Amino acid sequence: MKKNNNKLLGVVATVVMAIVSLIALFPIISIVLSSFIPSGSLMRNGISFSFPWDELTLSNYTYIFTQSAEYWTWYGNSLWISALMIVLSLFFSSMVGYALAMYDFKGSNIFFVAVVFILMVPFEILMLPLFRLMMDMMLIDTYLGVILPGIVAPVAVFFFRQYALGLPKELMDAARIDGSTEYGIFFKIMLPLMGPSLAAMAILQGLGSWNNFLWPLLVLRSNDMFTLPLGLATLLTPYGNNYDVLIAGSVMTIIPIVILFIFFQRYFISGLTVGGVKG
Amino acid sequence: MNTVTPVSPVRTRKKQNKFLRFLNSKKVVPFVFISPFVLSLLLFTVYPAIQGVIMSFQSVLPGQVEFIGMSNYERVLNPTFYRAVSNTTAYVVFTVIILTIIPMVLAVILNSKHVRFRTLFRASLFIPALTSTIVGGMIFRFMFSEQQGAVANQLIGVFGFDPLKWMFTPWAAIGLMVLLACWRWIGVNILYFLAALQNVPDEMYEAAEIDGATRLQRFRFITMPMLKPIIIFVSxxxxxxxxxxxxxxYVFWAVGSPGNIGLSIAAYIYQQGIQQNDMGFGAALGVVLMLIIFVISIIYLIATGTFKKGDR
Structure with a gap:
């Protein structure tokens, strides 16, 4: 009796979860489908339950691949900025996290507390002074201007510190006896051991900068410097004249990420849940 | 080490060795490791934060900066700001209720061994978190467009309502932003709750079951209290x-929603500070926003007892 009860409840819960999952996926599925119908049709009806299956066409994609150089410029910009962001922020943050975990140095506790407090300063108060600073440094409308303020990644520092705390300190002593320098120990021995945490943070930083909007919106001025979210936002007009690029272009920003997610789910999850920091 | 005078090679090597040994001493190494981070923290966080406070007492025009006392703050209390605050507060209230309760319930379901395809469901709910707000918002704009054939209007049509201009109706404007945020964040919050649920020992449920506790009672008296820290964190x-x-x-109305029905505090800062180039006033708005956030953070720290236990 009890067993049957559990089984029934399990089936009901499975059905509920299936419905909830479908609702969550609905917007993505529908935009992927809509990228295969003429943009005029989407403009007229919005995303509709009565999908015009007879209008299926590849025209949005042929257009974006042949006519829209602008879109690929944005794509390139986004790729460059994300890549630079990942490399630089991982490099600096892993050093700090490692140092905090492995060395007892004067002021490390104060440093830690200071970082916690600084974390609480919202970006919105930094935004205007940072913008002025970038103007003074002549970094407006440059990749560097977008990337530099983001290299400080306290979340990543915490994550690396936590991970490094679990690494064997004996390895360091052994390497010292073998005559390795402290820097050699870090780069040749400990950093490779931190691989999984590097992967998780690479994804967090990469996704964050791939989707970042507010700061690039301030720094980037000219159309050919825009990142994908900025560029796509300029196409989001009520007139619908660029919807072919907008829809197919949006789909092509999501799909690579979803594919990466399917293969590296574990890293995505540990990265994105590290501090609940909005990506 | 730029020396113009020629030095004997032996001495240079000795000097270099000494310098290298200094660099490699355990006292210095950690500081070398953290120095780039500290530098960028000072330049890109500490300096702008201080500068932001100073700017809020200034009138900032190109080549012409002067102190004007409190007058930026006096201007803060205006109808548009009230509108931004009330919009933002409504948004916060709805998102915090939805994004705490629904992920908690879904996580409890996903944690049950009787449910099948759990990994698949977890992944599906997480996928919206991968989209940017811009792309997600664009999709929502098509689902909630004013056309009769759009998904949202088809749905309310089933219940006999007339098509609605979602983006231009005040209550729906808040609803759209709340819905977009909830759609993107539910999957992430579920993961927090799932992680916390792993820490609830099975024996507690077994003991409660033997004592005859119902499913609902077990949720109320075991799961909820065990999840309290993560509930506080997520909220x-x-x-x-x-x-x-x-x-x-921004994704729904850029910065100009009719009657400011979609204006948030941050959007107001952007509008005034960047678009209107009134940086002093924008900075004052930023300081007000920071105070709001500080108060909430401190309440959080008190609620979790961080101050009592001491750090780390």
């Missing part, structure tokens, strides 16, 4: 992010 994060909301507003 605080949601509140703080909610007060900082910008993109959800």
């Amino acid at each position: 605080t994060i949601t509140i703080i992010n909610g007060f900082r909301m910008f993109e959800e507003s």
Whole structure:
């Protein structure tokens, strides 16, 4: 009796979860489908339950691949900025996290507390002074201007510190006896051991900068410097004249990420849940 | 080490050795490791934060900066600001309720061994978190477009309502932003709750079952109390992010929603500071926003007892 009860409840819960999952996926599925119908049709009806299956066409994609150089410029910009962001922020943050975990140095506790407090300063108060600073440094409308303020990644520092705390300190002593320098120990021995945490943070930083909007919106001025979210936002007009690029272009920003997610789910999850920091 | 005078090679090597040994001493190494981070923290966080406070007492025009006392703050209390605050507060209230309760319930279901395809469901609910607010918002604009054939209007049509201009109806404007944020964040919050649920020992449920506790009682008296820390964490994060909301507003109306029905505090800062070039006033708005967020963070720290236990 009890067993049957559990089984029934399990089936009901499975059905509920299936419905909830479908609702969550609905917007993505529908935009992927809509990228295969003429943009005029989407403009007229919005995303509709009565999908015009007879209008299926590849025209949005042929257009974006042949006519829209602008879109690929944005794509390139986004790729460059994300890549630079990942490399630089991982490099600096892993050093700090490692140092905090492995060395007892004067002021490390104060440093830690200071970082916690600084974390609480919202970006919105930094935004205007940072913008002025970038103007003074002549970094407006440059990749560097977008990337530099983001290299400080306290979340990543915490994550690396936590991970490094679990690494064997004996390895360091052994390497010292073998005559390795402290820097050699870090780069040749400990950093490779931190691989999984590097992967998780690479994804967090990469996704964050791939989707970042507010700061690039301030720094980037000219159309050919825009990142994908900025560029796509300029196409989001009520007139619908660029919807072919907008829809197919949006789909092509999501799909690579979803594919990466399917293969590296574990890293995505540990990265994105590290501090609940909005990506 | 630029020396113009020629030195004997032996001496240079000795000097270099000494310098290298200094660099490699355990006292210095950690400082070398953290120095780039400290530098960028000072330049890109500490300096702008201080500068932001100073700017809020200034009138900032190109080549012409002067102190004007409190007058930026006096201007803060205006109808548009009230509108931005009330919009943002409504957004925060709805997102925090939805993004705490629904992920908790879904996580409890996903944690049950009787449910099948759990990994698949977890992944599906997480996928919206991979989209940017801009792309997600664009999809929502098509689902909630004013056309009769759009998904949202088809749905309310089933219940006999007339098509609605979602983006231009005040209550729906808040609803759209809330819905977009919830859609993107539910999967992430579920993961927090799932992680916390792993820490609830099975024996507690077994003991309660033997004592004859019903499913609901077990949820109320075991699961909820065990989840309390993560509930506080998730709700605080949601509140703080909610007060900082910008993109959800921007994607629907850029910065000019009719009657400011979608204006958030952060969007108001952007509008005044960047678009109107009134940086002093924008900075004052930023300081007010920071105070709001500080108060909430401190309440969070008190609620979790961080101050009592001491750090780390």
